[in-house]
């Protein structure tokens with residue numbers, strides 16, 4: 363057993379039921395986004411609070427405290443790895459000033475659809491971690507993934523029953539900023555077309571349980587996406603909240619900031635569970651073991667290395683065609699294009715992801 367990992371009895375205080383992890387705080391006023399009842403709400407002072415956080419946030423804090431007390435650190439991504447949003451804030455505002463809104467409406471619609479895809483997290487299968495890991499998992503985030511954490515995450519992203527989630531909140535932010543614009547009909551189709559080109563994922567650790575590997579890989583991927591989203595929120599607030607170009611700057615920017623606040627528990631539970639896994643020992647199918655760090659850092663490195671290179675290009679693909687179409691036949695197409703390109707800022711992905719060392723050891 364790794365030094366410092368707590369015993370089952372010590373951990374019992376950090377055990378929660380799914381009902382607790384899904385429980386909401388009482389609100390005075392619900393969040394209604396452009397006519398759609400959404401999750402979350404406002405307290406008596408008018409401050410927004412996120413859905414399903416009554417016990418979830420304190421639980422995550424307790425698991426993190428336990429991890430720290432055991433002498434383990436939380437995984438973290440260097441923020442210099444975050445690729446810029448395309449088109450960038452200044453470029454988006456320029457287009458909107460010129461009345462060329464379709465590419466930006468499209469970009470925000472892509473964001474709303476991708477948020478809705480987040481619901482797939484509830485389909486991640488959690489294997490028997492007690493059998494597959496050498497150290498105990500009682501009282502950890504790992505032990506609660508299928509006990510409310512994945513379900514809460516899925517509901518936050520895609521909405522639940524008659525309550526909207528992030529998908530509907532981004533749609534509301536878009537519709538507020540652009541005053542109920544016409545939505546291009548082919549957004550989802552184009553996303554699916556691009557996604558279809560990504561082939562099946564190869565197994566990096568064929569010596570361990572396949573379900574465990576798949577779970578770790580998906581969590582690492584979703585964690586990276588959640589952290590990268592920080593850029594999207596800053597972009598959303600700056601563009602949809604811009605006084606000159608947004609129809610309802612304050613309401614639209616507020617909506618984006620509510621979504622941003624709701625992402626905190628996602629980032630935190632994912633990095634807690636990944637760190638707990640990294641701190642443990644994984645049994646291999648042939649009776650041996652490998653350090654959990656190999657698995658967690660190996661996947662984080664692989665995903666980051668690929669995403670920091672492909673994401674800027676993917677985003678260009680998603681909105682670049684729409685920009686070409688929008689400029690076609692525009693009386694000032696050339697000067698707008700020139701101004702647009704003049705606002706571009708070069709970005710080179712960093713040389714290192716910060717997770718290389720463990721990958722080398724895993725070879």
Ligand SMILES: [Fe+2]
Pocket residue numbers: 477480518519528621625
């Ligand atoms: Fe979200």
Ligand SMILES: [Fe+2]
Pocket residue numbers: 480519588624625628
């Ligand atoms: Fe999220």
